[in-house]
Structures are given as structure tokens and as C-alpha cells.
Amino acid sequence: MLKKTLPLIIAFIAVTAAHAQERRNVGGCDIRRGTLCTSLNLNGADLAGVNLMNSQFTRSSLAGxxxxxxxxxxxxxxxxxxxxxxxxxxxxxRINLKGARLNEARLAGADLHGATFQNADLSAADLSDTILTGADFTNARLGGAQLKNADMQRANLRAANLKGASLVGANLQGVNFNRASLVDADLTGAKLGGAIFLGTQTEGCIGCPD
Incomplete structure (x- = not known):
């Protein structure tokens, strides 16, 4: 009898544990896909590997x-x-990070294609080896950011501030740099085919077109 019921007991425990994980609550936020956690303080929360697709975290704080x-x-x-x-x-x-504060955030290796960064602050952030194809950085602040080997094809960096940023080896084909600042930036080895530099500030830039 025990041999027959043991697999059922194990399955029940596994399902219960999985359900508990799905319903995990952190700082008043129900951690699950599609959750609504606006204006909450989740500073320092450990949410590694969680599924929060289609969720709302507008005006919340997840610093650290x-x-x-x-x-x-x-x-x-x-x-x-x-x-x-x-x-x-x-x-x-396709995440919406409009107006978000990402200073010194670590995003290396992340997939951010089609993401929105309008008016966001990414000063000193690490975006090395990220996928940023089609991302919108209009008016974003990227001073001192690391974008080494990032794939930024067709990204919109119109009026973005990239002063002192490193874009070494980045794929910048078709990128819109109109009215952006690349002062003291480093584009060594970057792919620039089709990139637009209308009204771009390039003083002290390494690898920028003349």
C-alpha cells in the first residue's frame, strides 16, 4: 500500500511547493507573472530567476x-x-524602463531588444554584451556606461548623453545618434554601417567618424 501511495505523496508535496513558490510574497508584492506591484519598496529583494513577465512595477523601488x-x-x-x-x-x-533610474545597474548579458529607455538614467551602468536591437534611448543618460560588444543595431539614441561611455566592439549599425553626445566616448572596433551622426557632439571621441 505504501509503495502505491508514496509517488502520490511526493507529487502532492512537489505541487504544493511549486504553488507556494508561485504565491511568494515579498514586501507586499505577489511574486508571479503579470503581477501588479506599483509604488512598493522592494529594495534589496532577492528575486533571482523569477518570472515577472507582463508585470507592473511602476514607480516602485528595487534598488540593490x-x-x-x-x-x-x-x-x-x-x-x-x-x-x-x-x-x-x-x-x-520590450520592457518599459521609461524614466527609470538604473545608475550603476548590472545588466551584462541581458536581452533588452525593443526595450524603452526614454529619459532613463543609466549613468555608469554595465550593459556589456547585451542585446539592445531596436531599443529606444531617446534623451537617456548613459554617461560612463559600459556598452562593450553590445548589439545595438537600429537603436534610437537621439539626444542621448553618452559622455565617456565605452562602446568598444559594439554593433552600432543603423543607430540614430542625432544630437547625441559622444564626447570622450570610445567606439574602438565598433560597427558603424548606416549609423546617423547628424548634429552629434564627438569632441574627444575615439573611433567616431570625422
Missing amino acids: ANLRGAELGEANFSYTDLRGTDLREASMS
């Missing part, structure tokens, strides 16, 4: 949180505080 490897596709993090947050290797396609 661990979201490494998280699923954040099409989530809304507009005007959210993500300073120093670990977002390495996270899946963030």
Missing part, C-alpha cells in the same frame, strides 16, 4: 535587488528605482 536571470519581458518598470540592481542575463525584451 537581485533580479539576475529573471524573466521580465514586456514588464512595466517605468519611473522605477533600479540603482545598483543586478539584472545580469535577464530576459527583458
